[in-house]
Amino acid sequence: xxxxxxxxxxxxxxxxxxxxxxxxxxxxxxxxxxxxxxxxxxxxxxxxxxxxxxxxxxxxxxxxxxxxxxxxxxxxxxxxxxxxxxxxxxxxxxxxxxxxxxxxxxxxxxxxxxxxxxxxxxxxxxxxxxxxxxxxxxxxxxxxxxxxxxxxxxxxxxxxxxxxxxxxxxxxxxxxxxxxxxxxxxxxxxxxxxxxxxxxxxxxx
Amino acid sequence: xxxxxxxxxxxxxxxxxxxxxxxxxxxxxxxxxxxxxxxxxxxxxxxxxxxxxxxxxxxxxxxxxxxxxxxxxxxxxxxxxxxxxxxxxxxxxxxxxxxxxxxxxxxxxxxxxxxxxxxxxxxxxxxxxxxxxxxxxxxxxxxxxxxxxxxxxxxxxxxxxxxxxxxxxxxxxxxxxxxxxxxxxxxxxxxxxxxxxxxxxxxxx
Numbered sequence: 001x002x003x004x005x006x007x008x009x010x011x012x013x014x015x016x017x018x019x020x021x022x023x024x025x026x027x028x029x030x031x032x033x034x035x036x037x038x039x040x041x042x043x044x045x046x047x048x049x050x051x052x053x054x055x056x057x058x059x060x061x062x063x064x065x066x067x068x069x070x071x072x073x074x075x076x077x078x079x080x081x082x083x084x085x086x087x088x089x090x091x092x093x094x095x096x097x098x099x100x101x102x103x104x105x106x107x108x109x110x111x112x113x114x115x116x117x118x119x120x121x122x123x124x125x126x127x128x129x130x131x132x133x134x135x136x137x138x139x140x141x142x143x144x145x146x147x148x149x150x151x152x153x154x155x156x157x158x159x160x161x162x163x164x165x166x167x168x169x170x171x172x173x174x175x176x177x178x179x180x181x182x183x184x185x186x187x188x189x190x191x192x193x194x195x196x197x198x199x200x201x202x203x204x205x
Numbered sequence: 206x207x208x209x210x211x212x213x214x215x216x217x218x219x220x221x222x223x224x225x226x227x228x229x230x231x232x233x234x235x236x237x238x239x240x241x242x243x244x245x246x247x248x249x250x251x252x253x254x255x256x257x258x259x260x261x262x263x264x265x266x267x268x269x270x271x272x273x274x275x276x277x278x279x280x281x282x283x284x285x286x287x288x289x290x291x292x293x294x295x296x297x298x299x300x301x302x303x304x305x306x307x308x309x310x311x312x313x314x315x316x317x318x319x320x321x322x323x324x325x326x327x328x329x330x331x332x333x334x335x336x337x338x339x340x341x342x343x344x345x346x347x348x349x350x351x352x353x354x355x356x357x358x359x360x361x362x363x364x365x366x367x368x369x370x371x372x373x374x375x376x377x378x379x380x381x382x383x384x385x386x387x388x389x390x391x392x393x394x395x396x397x398x399x400x401x402x403x404x405x406x407x408x409x410x
Contacts, residue, residue, distance in 0.1 A: 034289065034322060046278055053284045060277040072265040073251055079258045084239065117239060 012062050052082055055138055068135050081121065081128050081136035089114045090142060096158045097150045098201070108158060115164050118143075122166040126173055137174060143167070144174040145184055153194040217267050257287055260343055273340050286326065286333050286341035294319045295347060301363045302355045303406070313363060320369050323348075327371040331378055342379060348372070349379040350389055358399040 019028055019038050031047035032040045041048040041057065048057045059067040068075050092114060095107030118140075122128065128136035137144075143159070148171055151159060161168045174180055224233055224243050236252035237245045246253040246262065253262045264272040273280050297319060300312030323345075327333065333341035342349075348364070353376055356364060366373045379385055 043278075048278070048281045048285075050285055050288055053281050053288065056284065057277050057281040060280065072262050073248075073253070075265065076253045076258050076262040079261065080253075080255055083255055083258065 012058070012064075052079075052086065052135070052139060055082075055135055059135075067138065069129070078129060078135040082139035084114075084117075085136065085139040085143070089118070089140075093143065093147055093158065097147065097154055097156050098197075104156075111158055112163070115159065115167060119164040119167045122170055127170065133174070133177060133179065137170075140170075140174075141180075144171045144180075146190065148175070149187060149190050150194055153191055154198050217263070217269075257284075257291065257340070257344060260287075260340055264340075272343065274334070283334060283340040287344035289319075289322075290341065290344040290348070294323070294345075298348065298352055298363065302352065302359055302361050303402075309361075316363055317368070320364065320372060324369040324372045327375055332375065338379070338382060338385065342375075345375075345379075346385075349376045349385075351395065353380070354392060354395050355399055358396055359403050 017027070019025060021038070024036060028038065028040065029036055031042060032038075032049045035049060037049075039049075039051055039054060041054045043057075043061070048054050055067055068078055089111075092107045092110035095103060096111045099107055125131075127133050128140065147159060151157060159168065159171070175184065222232070224230060226243070229241060233243065233245065234241055236247060237243075237254045240254060242254075244254075244256055244259060246259045248262075248266070253259050260272060273283055294316075297312050297315035300308060301316045304312055330336075332338050333345065352364060356362060364373065364376070380389065
């Protein structure tokens with residue numbers, strides 16, 4: 001699930017380099033010395049770090065299929081929601097599934113607040129980006145792909161159709177969209193990874 | 206220090222609307238319903254929220270004095286460092302000054318780590334943006350302006366020339382740059398505000 005990628009400007013083709021975060025490579029430490037984290041994009045020997053910064057770089061470098069809209073106000077909205085996914089949604093959702101007891105209950109309440117906001121933002125839109133997938137949809141990949149699988153594996157229900165109908169419709173649209181399906185991490189690998197994590201978390205110590 | 210601004214596209218002129226965060230206005234709740242926080246930029250009846258999103262909007266809407274460079278890689282670097290200021294520097298610096306005891310010591314250690322990184326990033330550059338002020342410099346305004354004054358008022362030394370010579374040179378360059386000086390919040394008002402906050406924090410309860 002980790003990547004340090006070498007992008008070759010033909011299409012856009014790229015080489016995916018997996019990274020073992022429990023034993024970080026020299027490549028990762030060299031190219032992301034500040035955060036020492038993935039993802040990192042390598043292009044022409046230069047490194048670009050931070051997910052949203054990488055997406056904007058791709059958008060500005062290869063102009064075949066724009067990720068951000070042209071209009072400055074629409075761009076601002078896309079950036080606002082992408083930042084909201086990163087800053088406000090990731091941690092409470094993660095903790096809703098992967099913690100227990102009081103911490104989990106608190107995380108579920110926080111997750112509920114932000115999921116309500118996302119559900120309401122979608123209103124009659126197919127994607128956060130409108131009719132097509134944009135920056136905020138890509139930033140929300142962890143909701144559409146990761147957490148809907150996490151939920152299946154560990155049996156904690158946070159994302160439900162009853163509570164968040166628009167968001168669940170968005171998940172269906174997102175994961176079944178060709179461009180996304182072709183680039184998603186295989187579901188069986190994620191299931192195996194989450195099952196291993198669950199076993200490690202619940203194994204007697 | 207709060208603002209909800211109405212921008213008039215002449216120059217760029219704007220109206221500054223102060224906001225009392227202890228009694229939030231209908232205007233703020235209407236235009237930033239998600240975070241209910243400042244800053245908010247109003248333009249043509251539309252609202253743009255989140256500091257860095259606002260700066261990019263200004264850059265894309267009024268093209269007179271570019272804030273971001275043209276080259277995609279340089280733009281990525283500017284965005285990376287601006288995000289670093291927001292995500293990694295603001296909270297530890299704030300807590301270095303405004304907490305006490307163990308919490309303060311921990312915050313000072315964290316602040317020291319990020320300030321070292323900033324000092325090293327500046328190397329032989331005048332600004333984070335190179336020869337001119339850019340996105341990351343504006344994002345670091347709280348270091349150049351706010352925290353150097355906080356330090357004076359409350360007498361806790363975190364930013365010192367001995368430890369961070371390049372960063373302190375940057376502070377001098379930044380606060381004495383015409384375009385910044387003309388737009389800084391007046392020092393005496395900040396001093397008064399910080400003194401009041403200090404008195405409230407140290408008053409017997």
